[in-house]
Amino acid sequence: MIKNIIAREILDSRGNPTVEVELEIDDGDKFVASVPSGASTGKHEAVELRDGDKERYNGKGVLNAVKNVNEIIAPELIGKNSEEQEKIDKMMIDLDGTENKSKLGANAILAVSIAVSRAGAASLNLPLFSHLRKTGNWKLETGNFFIPRPCFNIINGGAHAGSGLSIQEFMVIPCEVSFSKNLGSSPITLIFLPAILSLNSLLFNRITKPVLGKILFLKQS
Numbered sequence: 174m175i176k177n178i179i180a181r182e183i184l185d186s187r188g189n190p191t192v193e194v195e196l197e198i199d200d201g202d203k204f205v206a207s208v209p210s211g212a213s214t215g216k217h218e219a220v221e222l223r224d225g226d227k228e229r230y231n232g233k234g235v236l237n238a239v240k241n242v243n244e245i246i247a248p249e250l251i252g253k254n255s256e257e258q259e260k261i262d263k264m265m266i267d268l269d270g271t272e273n274k275s276k277l278g279a280n281a282i283l284a285v286s287i288a289v290s291r292a293g294a295a296s297l298n299l300p301l302f303s304h305l306r307k308t309g310n311w312k313l314e315t316g317n318f319f320i321p322r323p324c325f326n327i328i329n330g331g332a333h334a335g336s337g338l339s340i341q342e343f344m345v346i347p348c349e350v351s352f353s354k355n356l357g358s359s360p361i362t363l364i365f366l367p368a369i370l371s372l373n374s375l376l377f378n379r380i381t382k383p384v385l386g387k388i389l390f391l392k393q394s
Contacts, residue, residue, distance in 0.1 A: 174199045175253050175292070178285065180242035182235050185209035190235045192280045194242060196288035198255055202295060206287035208280050214332075222278025238278035245277060246285055255292035258308040262286055320352045325359045327366060 177197040185191045186209065193207040210221055222241070224234035246265060253261060265285065269277040294304035324346050330338025345362055347355035 175250050175255050175289070176201075178242065178247035178250060178288070180239040180247075180281070180284065182239050183207060189233050190230050192235050192238050192242065192278075192284045194284040194288045196255070196285070196292055198292050198296065202292070204288050204291040204295065206284050206291065208284045208287070210280070211331075218273075219279035220273050220275040221280045222275070235278075235280060238281040241277045241281045242285060246281065250285070250289075255289050256296050258286075258290055258293055258305075261289050322346060322348075323352065323355050323359070325362070327363060 175196060176199045179195045181193050181195075182190050183193045185207070189209070191207055191209045193205065195203055195205050197203045214221070222235065222238040223232060224237050225232045226234055229236075245268060249264060249268060250261060253264075255261075262282075265277070265282045266274075269275075269282065273279075274282055290305060290308075291301060293308075294301045297304055299307075324344050326342045326344050328338070328343035329341070330343070331341035345359070347358040349355045349358060
């Protein structure tokens with residue numbers, strides 16, 4: 174059972190405030206989760222609640238989200254079974270009551286949810302991935318677990334990259350027969366990628382771009 178939940182404001186690796194939650198269960202074990210965010214935010218993402226006080230962290234403080242955990246979410250969850258992940262998540266969604274988590278803050282809800290999942294997995298003596306697989310009535314094939322296929326981010330876009338690309342990440346997913354071969358193909362891709370991009374850029378500048386320029390000139394004429 175959940176004995177106590179405490180939220181606090183911490184700084185992430187970029188020096189930006191984020192929410193950290195410490196959850197204690199009745200046997201005294203504690204589980205911690207934090208929810209740092211990326212630099213790029215999609216318009217359909219749930220709302221990360223920021224304070225907006227320009228005197229603190231240029232408005233990026235999360236004291237309101239912390240307050241929502243300590244004063245609204247925690248009292249509702251104390252005494253609940255941490256193994257009931259789906260039930261607890263639904264309680265927090267209902268407490269918020271908005272489509273995009275804008276009342277309590279997605280950062281407040283998610284930090285608590287992750288801490289609950291870690292506590293639930295420990296209570297059941299299961300690895301976290303195994304506990305989550307059993308949660309939410311997911312329609313998954315039964316059988317042995319396999320190491321996930323690795324995905325590699327090779328080109329960055331979005332707000333943090335400064336490349337002007339609107340797509341945030343270009344990723345490759347190797348399809349070799351083993352994890353080790355998939356892992357080994359990533360550095361090979363990165364070795365040859367710059368040369369391929371340079372060649373394509375050269376071809377574009379020397380062939381495609383002049384042709385497009387003539388087409389536009391003829392169209393304007």
